[in-house]
Amino acid sequence: MNSEFVIAVHSLVLLAHRPDGMASSEEIASNVCTNPVRVRKVMSCLRKNGFVDTREGSGGGYRLSQEPSEVTLADVYRAMASGSLAPSWCSGDPESDCLVGSNMADVMNAVFCGADQQLESYFESITIGSMLSRLTAKARA
Amino acid sequence: MNSEFVIAVHSLVLLAHRPDGMASSEEIASNVCTNPVRVRKVMSCLRKNGFVDTREGSGGGYRLSQEPSEVTLADVYRAMASGSLAPSWCSGDPESDCLVGSNMADVMNAVFCGADQQLESYFESITIGSMLSRLTAKARA
DNA sequence: AACAACTGTAATTGATATTATTACAGTAAT
DNA sequence: ATTACTGTAATAATATCAATTACAGTTGTT
Numbered sequence: 001m002n003s004e005f006v007i008a009v010h011s012l013v014l015l016a017h018r019p020d021g022m023a024s025s026e027e028i029a030s031n032v033c034t035n036p037v038r039v040r041k042v043m044s045c046l047r048k049n050g051f052v053d054t055r056e057g058s059g060g061g062y063r064l065s066q067e068p069s070e071v072t073l074a075d076v077y078r079a080m081a082s083g084s085l086a087p088s089w090c091s092g093d094p095e096s097d098c099l100v101g102s103n104m105a106d107v108m109n110a111v112f113c114g115a116d117q118q119l120e121s122y123f124e125s126i127t128i129g130s131m132l133s134r135l136t137a138k139a140r141a
Numbered sequence: 142m143n144s145e146f147v148i149a150v151h152s153l154v155l156l157a158h159r160p161d162g163m164a165s166s167e168e169i170a171s172n173v174c175t176n177p178v179r180v181r182k183v184m185s186c187l188r189k190n191g192f193v194d195t196r197e198g199s200g201g202g203y204r205l206s207q208e209p210s211e212v213t214l215a216d217v218y219r220a221m222a223s224g225s226l227a228p229s230w231c232s233g234d235p236e237s238d239c240l241v242g243s244n245m246a247d248v249m250n251a252v253f254c255g256a257d258q259q260l261e262s263y264f265e266s267i268t269i270g271s272m273l274s275r276l277t278a279k280a281r282a
Numbered sequence: 283a284a285c286a287a288c289t290g291t292a293a294t295t296g297a298t299a300t301t302a303t304t305a306c307a308g309t310a311a312t
Numbered sequence: 313a314t315t316a317c318t319g320t321a322a323t324a325a326t327a328t329c330a331a332t333t334a335c336a337g338t339t340g341t342t
Contacts, residue, residue, distance in 0.1 A: 001226055001227060001228045001253070002228065003228040003229075003230035003329080003330090005228075006228060006230065006232045006249060007232065009249070010232045010233065010241070010245050010249075013241055013245070014241045014242075017240065017241050024287085024288065024289090025288080025289070026288090031233065031237065031239055031241060031242040032232050032233060032242070032245075033231075033232065033233060033234050033242075034330080034331085035330080035331055035332070036289095037290095037291085037331080037332075037333090038330070038331075040289060040290065040291085041290085041291080043289090044289085044290065044291085054289065054290095055288085055289085055338095055339080056288060056289045056290085056337075056338045056339065057287070057288055057289080057337090057338045057339025057340060058285095058286060058287040058288055058338085058339055058340040058341070059287070059288075059339075059340060059341090060287075060288045060289065060338080060339070060340090061288075061289085062289095073252070085142055086142060087142045087143065087144040087146075087147060088144075088327090088328090089144035089147065089300085089301085090174075091144075091147045091148065091151045091173050091174065092151065092172065092173060092174060093174050096172065098172055099158065099276055099277065099280050100151070100154055100155045100158050100172060100273075100276055101155075101172040101173070101174075102280075103276045103279045103280055104151050104154070104173075104276070106279060107272060107275045107276055107279060108147060108150070108151075110275070111214070111267060111272075112142070114263065115260055115263055115264070118259055118260065118263040119256055119259060119260065121259075122255065122256055122259040123256070126252060131248060131252075132241075134248045134251070135240055135241055135244045135245065135248055136240065138244045138247060138248060139240050139243075139244055144300080144301090165316085165317065165318090166317080166318070167317090175301080175302085176301080176302055176303075177318095178302080178303075178304090178319095178320085179301070179302075181318060181319065181320085182319085182320080184318090185318085185319065185320085195318065195319095196309095196310080196317085196318085197308075197309045197310065197317060197318045197319085198308090198309045198310025198311060198315095198316070198317055198318080199309085199310055199311045199312075199314095199315060199316040199317055200310080200311060200312095200316070200317075201309080201310070201311090201316075201317045201318065202317075202318085203318095229298095229299090230329085230330085
């Protein structure tokens with residue numbers, strides 16, 4: 001799994017947790033434990049997909065543009081990491097004269113597409129809001 | 142996803158396809174398109190998990206030790222790549238005094254455990270035998 | 283107008299993970 | 313003995329991932 005997906009989810013949850021719903025890339029980066037440039041790259045992608053609004057300039061930063069309970073991890077997954085399940089490495093060779101070697105790449109690809117859908121439907125059941133609930137539940141314990 | 146999982150599945154399917162159910166690491170490697178050492182490492186793991194028998198020495202190689210229709214991709218996944226879904230990169234910091242930053246790693250981990258189970262149950266529905274059927278179906282088309 | 287605090291993005295470097303290669307000891311058939 | 317294999321460690325080559333540096337553009341503040 002793509003680690004940008006993790007950063008994206010973490011960032012959205014953090015925004016949802018903020019009373020004013022806002023944070024700068026530096027604040028997010030320090031909370032996530034990475035550098036602001038990486039955060040900005042991820043947030044830029046989230047903006048393009050309508051998850052957050054951006055305000056440049058002094059006092060700017062990011063703000064959630066949807067209800068936390070309306071955003072599922074599947075939405076985020078589709079935006080950030082869709083298809084990332086299949087390994088880049090590819091098995092077999094289409095030019096092979098063996099039944100197995102020549103068709104494995106295609107069949108394997110189909111298997112991973114199915115796996116990706118399965119994953120997506122699992123992520124459908126988790127929202128940014130429910131992630132926040134889990135966090136508070138964990139903190140209470 | 143681990144590419145060794147792909148090599149393992151490919152190798153098992155190839156063995157299932159062979160009339161005598163046998164192949165050497167070199168034959169497998171050329172079919173998979175990788176080098177024999179890598180194949181032997183993967184096969185060594187499959188042997189330890191009871192999927193294949195090994196015969197060393199001249200004329201040796203690997204042979205399936207279970208019925209192709211009895212071996213699911215979930216079995217292979219558990220042996221080769223269990224837990225590989227979660228990215229190695231970890232978000233947040235347990236020492237943080239923020240609710241979100243300090244508990245995110247745990248919650249994220251739980252999410253990925255669930256995803257892993259979901260994946261596993263999907264792989265449960267695919268066997269080495271059914272992979273072979275898909276290949277022949279594809280070749281016929 | 284000048285400054286400070288931001289985002290957006292490209293380019294570079296450094297770290298880490300993945301894959302291929304080389305080498306060689308051990309085993310079994312001929 | 314020789315040949316054809318597996319098992320495994322060590323090394324080298326390559327690709328991927330993450331952090332850093334640099335700087336242009338935007339906006340609020342004084």
